[in-house]
Amino acid sequence: MKTTERKADLLALGAIAMWASLAALGVSLAHVPPFLLTGLGLLVGSALALPLSRFKLSAWQVPLPTLALGVYGLFGFHLLLFVALRTAPALQANLINYLWPLGMVVLAPLLLPGLRWRAAQIGAALLGFAGAAVLILGRGGPGGALDGGWHPGYALALGSALVWSTYSLATRRVPAFPTCAVGSFAAVSGLLSLGCHALWEPAVALNARDLALIAALGLGPLGGAFFLWDAALKAGDPRRIGLLAFLTPLLSTAVVMATTGQALSASLILGGLMIVGAAIWGSREPAA
Template identity: 30%
Template structure:
């Protein structure tokens, strides 16, 4: 097996795992509040990341890295996983899984737009056209096709889903300045965010007993959405000789996810969701066009 084939397998496994999380979110949220899901999924993710570092014989690096980087770890941990997933899970609790996951795919466009003020990058004409397609797709999804009447199925859910893309984009923009080793840095983020999640649950009275189904769902999400799958993706990007080949695999995820939402959750897939998702993906493809705005 060639190095590129190995990279493709790692990338495909990561994409397939990420395709399951929208379904896992909705199942878990039937037993847990968004705050509880953040707490227990973050704990599961931290365990999986610590296991990876243990296999790599790198646990001894954690304490020195925390002493050196506790401020940036606190900043990143407050954004992701704490604030990002708290808002994302709340959006999923308010919206059908198909709508929340489709809107969430606009984060790549949000990141490109925020890179203009944050990273002083030039705005491309393709970014403007991409924004038109992506956010019109969000409008179609949020109104379930009733665009002219602007009759949103759940305004709060749509707004929260869009805010989550904003936080995710800001997190990755900040990551461009992060000098920490990725797996070690991610482990510190989750470790230092746990007191935040625990405090939030304590303040809101959400530290009671939970059903085993919720705990199992949180463990799955922690491993496959927040932790181990991220490492698979990093390995794929490290081994590939073509970043574009691996990055383009992510376009498979929303369609696999829709199939799982239909087959496991039993959600009837709205035509507006499919149309809106296609517009979002078209916008993301347009974003790749190398046309500069004059």
């Protein structure tokens, strides 16, 4: 494995590890309206760009189209996902949303020059999504079976998946920008999220514990993860990184089970084997 590929893998795994804590933190902050939670978390996360830019705000500046792409990714993803979770069964909407790693693998050759489809990577992506389905549906319990009805929220969940996969790929199509500029993406997206909170959600009072957990959310899954993800995409093959991303629901489920004291489930074991197998299978294919 090349040094750059190893670096990209480690950066991506760092982001994935942070995203794995999102569900557990979300459970602890379930009483906080989602747009308020996201807005505050993103604003906290944006502050991480200060040390990265050596406290020079000028380093955050990017061309307007690049800023629009960043807001499209960070704000658009969360907006569509939250509305989807409110208008459709959460279990199914969450599963549809996890099509985004598959989208990265499938769309990479269409959006990025020099890449092409490889059978092993497509097959591994499908296996990874199947593993995610086993995890998410198994976690839903007896009431988590898929129903046959159509919900408009499913289209929104699919939209959120498409937004994140295309954002992740399109960051390599715009003029090069420093990773610290992700702070501007997060800051604008955080303010827009707070605007959504003011329009659609009730006001709530936050205590010291809430603020501490929101700070952890901003430093991790709603902040640090985005910087690591951007650095990984700059250094590595997005198809390979997309396959690694299927580890997110696996690690997230494992963290929730550990923090809530749940016993190891068959769905976690089976889904985990499928996802890890997909990552190994896809990574064995030589890069284009």
